[in-house]
Each structure stands twice: as structure tokens, then as C-alpha cells.
Amino acid sequence: KSHPRMQGAVTREALANEQHAKLSKIHGQRSFSEQAYRDLDCQPSYEGTSLSNVLYVVGQSELVTIAPRWMVENAANKDQLQVLEFPFDNGSISGYLSWHESSEKDKGHIWLRDQLMMICGEVVALK
Incomplete structure (x- = not known):
């Protein structure tokens, strides 16, 4: 600070x-x-x-x-620490999800993917 x-x-x-x-x-x-x-x-x-x-x-x-x-x-x-505003126009960062096909039907994995997509979807919708 x-x-x-x-x-x-x-x-x-x-x-x-x-x-x-x-x-x-x-x-x-x-x-x-x-x-x-x-x-x-x-x-x-x-x-x-x-x-x-x-x-x-x-x-x-x-x-x-x-x-x-x-x-x-x-x-x-x-x-x-101190937080300062990012001085560049594009302050967003892309993220990607990937997984092995063996996890495609795993119930826990499906739940986690759904949660992440719901949260990320809310963030995208706010912009």
C-alpha cells in the first residue's frame, strides 16, 4: 500500500x-x-x-x-496490497473449460460444469 x-x-x-x-x-x-x-x-x-x-x-x-x-x-x-484500476481498455480475460470424454456422464462433473456455466453466464450477462 x-x-x-x-x-x-x-x-x-x-x-x-x-x-x-x-x-x-x-x-x-x-x-x-x-x-x-x-x-x-x-x-x-x-x-x-x-x-x-x-x-x-x-x-x-x-x-x-x-x-x-x-x-x-x-x-x-x-x-x-493496494488495488488500482487496470489502465487498459480491455480488462477482461477469457477462460475455457475442457475435460476428458470419460467425465462426460459423471454426475459430479456435470454438476460442476453446470455451476461454472451458471456463474460465468451471470458474469457475461452483467457486461
Whole structure:
């Protein structure tokens, strides 16, 4: 919360000039972090394997990161973090569900898919 250069609002240029903590690529899998940073050209000063780890490091340093607001607001160290508005026009991130065909008729799996689609459908409908 006491970052020396980032207070109140942030511009694209200011964000690009900061040192970033980012999620590392795990086994070549794409993460939300790649989408969040797609319009921002910066090299990470720190790479963590989980977003909670990245948020911890950010709270202990002058590094910055791009993270979902809900995760920051529920982080164990939320008192050490500040949330600023994302300075890019497209602040949304796409997500996809995929599963093995053997799970297609599993009742628990069907329930989970239905819940996710219901929640995501509500979010999409609000926009």
C-alpha cells in the first residue's frame, strides 16, 4: 500500500516502467497472467509458481503485478496490497473449460460444469 510511485491511478507508461512479479509458465501451460500482460511489454523481475506467492512477494517489496481483484481482496496479506484500476481498455480475460470424454456422464462433473456455466453466464450477462 505504500508503494513510492504507484498511488491512486496508474497509467500504461507508469505500469510498464515498474518492476513486475508475474506467474511463471508451468509446463508450457498458458495462464491468465499471459492474457493480463498481453498489452504490456515488460520483463518480470520475479516469477512465482502461484498467484498467492506472487501477491506475497509484491506485498513485501516495491514490485507490482496484475491480478484478479477478488484474489487481492481475499489475500492473506491484503493489508499490504493496494488495488488500482487496470489502465487498459480491455480488462477482461477469457477462460475455457475442457475435460476428458470419460467425465462426460459423471454426475459430479456435470454438476460442476453446470455451476461454472451458471456463474460465468451471470458474469457475461452483467457486461
